Amino acid sequence: MTLSDILRPVSSTMKAVFALGFIASGFTLLAPIAVTQLSHSALAGNLTATSVWFWLAMIVLGFVASHLIATGATGHAHMVESKFRYDLRSRIARHMGRLPLGWHTSEASGRVRTIISEDVTKIHTIIAHTGTDLGHAVGTILLGSIYLFTLSWQYALVVVGWLVVSIVVFSLAMLTNPTTSMEVFNEAEKDLTASTIELADGIATVKAFGMSGSLFQRFSDALDRYTNASYAWMKGPGKPMAVMMALISPAGMLVPILVGAWALVGAGIVEPILIVPFLLVGVTLPSGLANVVPLMHLVERGKDAAESIGALLAEPALPEAAEPRTIPEGARADIVFENVSFRYAPDAPWALREIDARFPADRVTAVVGPSGSGKSTLVKLIARFWDVDEGRVLLSGVPITELASSDLLSRLTIVLQDGGLLTDTVEANIRLGRPLATREQVEAAAHRARIDGRIRELPDGYDSVIGTGGVHFSGGEAQRIALARAFLTGSEVLLLDEATAQADPHSERQIQEALGTLAAGRTTIVIAHRLATIVDADQILVLDSGRIVESGTHAELLTRGGTYAAMWEAQQ
Known part of the structure; x- marks a missing residue:
């Protein structure tokens, strides 16, 4: 069972909150647009009280509408996710009830607890936040870029080009790092959780043997594997991710904005006043993307969790007769x-x-x-x-x-x-x-x-x-x-x-x-x-x-x- 199979019941909700996140990002542009218009009017000497109040109203509208839409979308996603998590856990519980009793005696309790409590929870962020955050990120980049290109395509090319190059470099770097490091990390995390539960359940026995029993050794080995997997991830996919986050941070985005302003204003291609909207919009252009990048890790964990949940749901249930027979009333129980x-x-x-x-x-x-x-x-x-x-x-x-x-x-x-x-x-x-x-x-x-x-x-x-x-x-x-x-x-x-x-x-x-x-x-x-x-x-x-x-x-x-x-x- 894949992650998409697990999420199919809530796919329409995720699409809806994505759209709402996209719309919310559009309202956030009202503030920099208003500031730009006020700056233009002030420099041109035709600033009026009416225009000031109008653009101030646009700023307030932008902040309020963006907040209400994003909050409403996220809140709705949380409610849907809460019911989804309840339904999924109920589905797992019902399936476990149909499994042979022998399965419950042979299956490690740590694995089952991990699936029901942690693996199901790992899908929470994907449903509750991914749609809104991704919609906001796409909307911020797309709508913000369109706005900047309407002001100056040359200046916008510099700023947006920096963002695109950063993403491309990150993607290429990720391709050179095998995804197995993430898979190993997820597997090590599951083993550590199961070993921790096993250790907690058997702590009395372990202490009786001076913490030298095989139970503690399994926990110690699981902890070592988790630590090594963490270091391997940081040395592999973690490095290009850290570099990209630095390049698209507000400080990183100042580089193309200031360099572009120095070159283009000096060449007389753009007016100095355009630095204002490019500073306001350009710095925040990848802000949504910064929220999405950590979600990539959560999505990978969600995929791994979906596999575990799918494996459990795929366990063959106890066969039931299509037309069950009944024992006659009063029959001897031989x-x-x-x-x-x-x-x-x-x-x-x-x-x-x-x-x-x-x-x-x-x-x-x-x-x-x-x-x-x-x-x-x-x-x-x-x-x-x-x-x-x-x-x-x-x-x-x-x-x-x-x-x-x-x-x-x-x-x-x-x-x-x-x-x-x-x-x-x-x-x-x-x-x-x-x-x-x-x-x-x-x-x-x-x-x-x-x-x-x-x-x-x-x-x-x-x-x-x-x-x-x-x-x-x-x-x-x-x-x-x-x-x-x-x-x-x-x-x-x-x-x-x-x-x-x-x-x-x-x-x-x-x-x-x-x-x-x-x-x-x-x-x-x-x-x-x-x-x-x-x-x-x-x-x-x-x-x-x-x-x-x-x-x-x-x-x-x-x-x-x-x-x-x-x-x-x-x-x-």
Whole structure:
């Protein structure tokens, strides 16, 4: 996606404010024209009160009209840009909502935050200022040059020629400097932003290792690349830009004006009185251009931002069935894997291979195995974090790819290892399980999750905002808040990814009590590391290297003396 594609919805507005900026530049010429006319009349000796008041009115009109038009155009552009930015961020958010859940687990949060907050903001200046500034610059140069040529084409040729030569020299110099320096700078800036966010998120871990971890090293490397890219830009495109800015500055424009006056007045080609309008107009002739030159850098950054936004919007959404099927009312929530194989990338090794399994409704199935055996992957395939490469997954006899994703997720409750707490009130965090739940229902769910007492100890109870004012929860407490959400959902399927992994013994006991209540009447699938927590499971699947190597109850698996028995022995 290009910058023009991004800006297409506001292209008409940008054209309109360009025209208004052009018109505003015309009104700014009224002041020097008025001064010139007053000077002529004064020298000719025919200056009257009427003409003085008329030209003074023209000066006031020029300043007021120019200001009002430019301000109005810029204000309108800002309002349009504000809505555009809202719409673009909403579009990105909607698209992210359609992406597979697995995309969110694998994508760097720093990149996503940069796109939503910074890349979208980079387009602000292009919409809000470029049209007016560019229109004013073009109008000032074009209309000002026409006015000067009507006074003296020879004198105007000197002044305008200086401006044209400066721009041509700058353009040639830019052609000799590869644009890659700007691209490298933009890329380095993005990397630094992402690394800064990553460092801020992981600062506690980094400090624990004396700032010597790989996280700080990545930040340091990103900072070095950004610094080097900045120097490279200043040595490359920065030099000709600085030279041109000096040549077209008011002081720089005095050179052709004064030299031209000395030569042309001395030769008798122009009258000395013409120096006045050339000073007034000639000095300000490139003023608009001086504002446009910095915009070139912003446009380049906007192009880079548009590419990042386009890349995100091009991420393939989770495929949805053209005519989604529905699960019959009252159907048992059995989950079946039929010869399922999955890998994270076409050239990656198989994460799961030839999985055939049935997870009975109203029963608890535990999934165990060594780290990296595919436990979490198997459970996440049920929620369509990703789609399988081979085989299929069925819920109540219906392939999950034929269900609307919203329908599928409404039938699942997922409790991950970290609890997934948001920076919001405790009540709002629990209510994620059912947005329309009442306070009484929220409190009842928290009570069933064995976390109500802890919440009431907080300064503002259920209205306390997590992450602020010292309101923090341990890993086990966060898990119990997540379980409170699950109590609110009433879904048929419960997916637990090592729900007690971060819990202390006290929290683990309370979580187990809550899980016992929560699992009743649901199809429950539990990923467990501590085998003692799943000895009462109705079925245990043992994974190793992406394959099911054993299945049965706790007692049956111990009797066989296989992988599960060895794992059990190792934990005793």
